[in-house]
């Protein structure tokens with residue numbers, strides 16, 4: 001095997017974590033049409049192919065417009081279960097051993113779907129995957145940043161009966177024009193409740209937004225973080241705090257955050273001492289799950305075996321799994337890379 005093929009094989013075999021995944025972004029067109037039909041709701045596209053053809057984005061907002069349309073066919077607990085289980089089956093087949101998934105409660109409550117319906121279906125699938133395969137998980141609810149902080153507070157109220165099912169809180173949707181400072185108070189309330197904190201920052205937004213995520217939201221992780229590289233002091237601070245970046249290569253390509261995969265900054269991040277990880281973001285929309293993301297990096301950025309090892313370990317270390325599980329998976333990675 002040549003080096004590229006052997007690294008791809010290694011990336012497929014190694015135990016992986018997914019730390020940046022929107023469950024609504026795993027909605028494959030075929031499943032979307034099936035659930036739409038089951039629920040007797042109309043989609044804007046006549047066929048699966050017509051929908052797939054629309055997946056050509058020039059920026060984040062282009063994608064979000066379709067993403068919110070797609071999720072609007074989810075009505076019942078079973079819909080959320082089926083969506084989540086299809087994703088978990090897929091990544092289980094790719095040796096993903098631990099998932100930390102976002103859901104967007106406001107994307108559903110705004111349409112009249114109660115918080116309880118959403119979280120019950122998602123959690124039931126996560127629990128089934130745990131029973132079946134020993135897959136561990138964390139569940140993260142995300143606030144939609146294009147909505148108000150009041151709406152985020154309202155969502156936090158709705159979440160309160162389910163807090164023992166919720167591990168963390170995130171911030172997603174349209175970044176530019178909606179800086180983290182807009183949500184400083186609601187994240188303070190979340191921290192007081194003992195929730196872990198992460199936020200999308202520096203995907204399209206400037207380094208200033210990443211500073212705000214650190215200083216005002218007090219994130220324990222940064223989702224994306226690409227534009228942090230424009231500010232040396234910020235890079236130094238992220239390295240000092242040992243914050244994990246949940247980087248999403250195929251997402252970055254599809255949303256034109258990078259022009260070409262050969263220009264992806266993940267190796268630069270590693271060289272700068274940043275704890276970059278590989279994740280799939282919205283795999284049904286961006287053309288690939290975990291293994292595809294690794295394969296694209298290996299084939300297009302000349303990643304070394306040492307860098308692949310670092311990415312794998314960063315994924316375990318930057319996750320919110322138990323210390324015992326971390327040790328177990330780090331040992332498995334060591335064994336695999338030393339064969």
Ligand code: HPA
Nearest residue numbers: 022172173174200281282
């Ligand atoms: O990549 C993303 N960025 C911001 N919001 C999102 N919501 C789903 N995916 C994304």
Ligand SMILES: [Zn+2]
Nearest residue numbers: 022172200281
């Ligand atoms: Zn995301």
